Amino acid sequence: MRHAVRFMLGDEVISVAGVSPALSVLDWLRGAARLTGTKEGCNEGDCGACTVVLARPCMGRLDYRAVNACTLLLGMVDGAQVLTVEHLSEGTRLHKVQQAMVDAHGSQCGFCTPGFVMSLFARAKQPSATRADVAETLAGNLCRCTGYAPIMRAAAMIDDNEAPDVWDARSNQTLTQLEALQDATTLCLSDGSASFIAPTSEDELAHFLVQHAADKGAGRPTLIAGNTDVGLWINKKLMRLDPIFWLGRIEGLKRIVENADNIEIGAGVTYSKATTALVDLFPEIGGFIARIGGAQVRNSGTIVGNVANGSPIGDMSPLLLAAGARLALRRGTQRRLLPLEAFFLSYGVQDRAAGEFITQVSVPKPKAGAVLKAWKISKRADQDISSLMMAVYFDFDGTRINEIRLAFGGMAGVPCRALASEALLRGGPWTRATLAAAQAHLRHELQPISDMRASAAYRLDVACNLLERLFIETVERAQTRLPDASLL
Ligand SMILES: Cc1cc2nc3c(=O)[nH]c(=O)nc-3n(C[C@H](O)[C@H](O)[C@H](O)COP(=O)(O)OP(=O)(O)OC[C@H]3O[C@@H](n4cnc5c(N)ncnc54)[C@H](O)[C@@H]3O)c2cc1C
Ligand code: FES
Ligand code: FES
The missing domain is CATH 3.30.465.10 (Uridine Diphospho-n-acetylenolpyruvylglucosamine Reductase; domain 3)
Structure with a gap:
């Protein structure tokens, strides 16, 4: 077992041991590392103020990703490079991303700015970044002052500036340093009262989980992958989890x-x-x-x-x-x-x-000609929980429905299918009359919940409307020249 997490902080390889397994990267950065540029806003993955960038080796190059440091446990950066807003400027010279934010007046109170800068920095490192995806890149960063337009202008300026930065210049060296950190030894971080265990093989994980499940004296193990759900149990419900197993090294x-x-x-x-x-x-x-x-x-x-x-x-x-x-x-x-x-x-x-x-x-894989469609209905377009979600697999040959699977989220206590309505539709024609019959059937079959996100009546209406949308998109769109529904 290795008892210290090893990673690169900027260009320095460091090793940290003896910390709480539930310590977030955000708390470690702001506390032990005194890198306070990374901010805490919501502490639940919503606002992006804590955005940092992780680089990991991937097919012979560095893969840079923006992540929320508040839901990331320190053990999860093992073998990665962590870059914060402090690592971008060289002395008094701002990084091109920071300069663009200044030039476009993309910062006012500045609280959100390090997070935006890090998201834009990660985007600038993606070979596939396009102008069209700026809004998608920034949907996880909230700003209460600028109104976003100046930030979007900053993003456009960055796209126009292809000058390499210091991290491009030292990428081969970083890659070599990171590759040297990869090992097959299980990582076990512990502060003496709780532990974070990250094996490197599926067999080991399987063995550990069975062993801990059988050990009545030990705590109930919690397996984590990205920790975007479990991180909130730790930060908001203040749950003490021990031991935590992370599968991210397998x-x-x-x-x-x-x-x-x-x-x-x-x-x-x-x-x-x-x-x-x-x-x-x-x-x-x-x-x-x-x-x-x-x-x-x-x-x-x-x-x-x-x-x-x-x-x-x-x-x-x-x-x-x-x-x-x-x-x-x-x-x-x-x-x-x-x-x-x-x-x-x-x-x-x-x-x-x-x-x-x-x-x-x-x-x-779908049958030739079949489609899978999914619609998420929520109060906001971005960063919101579904009030209702409907997905449908639809195999229609122009005459009859060969196969249909209708599934819903936000409808019952579990994600569910509408099996009886599917059976009604399967094998039949796909006409306005069939649609009406299926909508009536759905109203009978589905028994939605009412909660703060939506009433049962609203959920039923939306489910029926989405079925109609399927009809319009698969039958009537060509005739009525409706716009592409995926954009609505
Ligand atoms: C700001 C924010 C926005 C979000 N938006 C959405 C959204 O729009 N839609 C949505 O659906 N979700 C959303 N989520 C929820 C969350 O991101 C997703 O559910 C995500 O897919 C969870 O994956 P994870 O790897 O982070 O899971 P973790 O948090 O690591 O684990 C989640 C659960 O799965 C268990 N688990 C993980 N891997 C395994 C495994 N291999 N075997 C058995 N159990 C396992 C864990 O023990 C835990 O119970 C959001 C979360 C946040 C913080
Ligand atoms: S502090 Fe808001 S996303 Fe992390
Ligand atoms: S500049 Fe104030 S929150 Fe964004």
């Missing part, structure tokens, strides 16, 4: 494997890494994935973490239910496969034994 769980008839997304794959593979399969869902959290949340949070959490308002579960996904679970050496719908038993209860974990989610 390379085998960070893979996306394409087979002839499915893709397998490992438990360590983040939204950001999975987006291309998912959108290649289902071109219509790109806009939907971009509305899950902000970029920082998608850079840390995993698809499997969303499913495992079992939340009735999680957005990925309905999407994956409609896609016909299956989960692969492992407990010790025992493995099993489960259709996703069988995983959600009741509110807060999933079909997962003590010591068992999900290794991957397998998503079948």
Whole structure:
């Protein structure tokens, strides 16, 4: 076991031991490291004031990602380079991102500014950044003063300035230093009363989880991936978790494997890494994935973490239910496969034994001509929880509906399918009359909850309206020349 977390802070390799396993990168930066440029706003992943950038080796180069330091535990930066706003300027010379924010008047009170700077810095390091994605990049950063337009202008100035910076100049050296930090030894951080354990193989993780589940004297283990859900239990519910197991060092769980008839997304794959593979399969869902959290949340949070959490308002579960996904679970050496719908038993209860974990989610490739659509209805477009979410897999040959799977989030105590309404539609024609019959059926089949986000009546109306939207998009759009609904 290694008892110190090792990472690069700027250009310096450092090692930290003996800290609380629940210590966030934000608290460590502002406290022990005295790097107070990184701010605490919400402490729950929403405002982006705490944004820092992590660089990790990826296929022979450095992959830079903006993440929220408030939901990131210190052990999770093992083997990475951590860059904060302090690392960008060289002496009194501002980095081009900082200079653009000054020149475009992108800062007023300045509290949010380090977070915006770090998000823009990470974006400038992405080879695929385009002008169109600025708003998407910045959706996870809130500003209460500038009104965003000057910040967007700063982003455009950065795009026009391709001059390399000091981090580009030393990237080979950084890569070598980071690669030297990668080892196969389990990391165990402990302050004497609680521990954070990060193994490097799936077998080891399986062994640890079974061992701890069986040990009545030990605390209940909590497995984390991106910690974007669990981080809030620590920061807001003040839960004391011990031990915490992190799967982020297991390379085998960070893979996306394409087979002839499915893709397998490992438990360590983040939204950001999975987006291309998912959108290649289902071109219509790109806009939907971009509305899950902000970029920082998608850079840390995993698809499997969303499913495992079992939340009735999680957005990925309905999407994956409609896609016909299956989960692969492992407990010790025992493995099993489960259709996703069988995983959600009741509110807060999933079909997962003590010591068992999900290794991957397998998503079948769609039949030629079939589509997967997903709509998220929330009060704000960005960074909001769904009041209702509907996903539909639809295979229609122009005459009859060959297959339909309708799945909902925010509708019941668990993510659910409307099986009876699907059965009514399957095999039939797709006409206004069928639509009306299916809407009536949905009203009978769905038994929505009423809560602070929406009333049951609203949820039912929206579900029926979304079914109509499916009809318009798949049948009537060409005739009526409606705009692309993914933009609405
Ligand atoms: C600001 C903010 C915005 C958000 N916006 C959205 C949103 O728009 N839509 C949405 O759906 N969610 C949203 N979330 C919730 C969260 O980001 C997602 O649920 C995310 O996918 C969780 O993944 P994670 O890897 O961070 O999970 P973690 O927090 O690491 O874990 C979540 C749960 O899954 C369990 N778990 C993780 N991996 C495994 C595994 N392999 N096997 C078994 N159990 C496991 C953990 O024990 C825990 O119970 C948001 C969160 C924040 C902070
Ligand atoms: S402090 Fe608000 S996102 Fe971290
Ligand atoms: S400049 Fe004041 S919050 Fe953004």
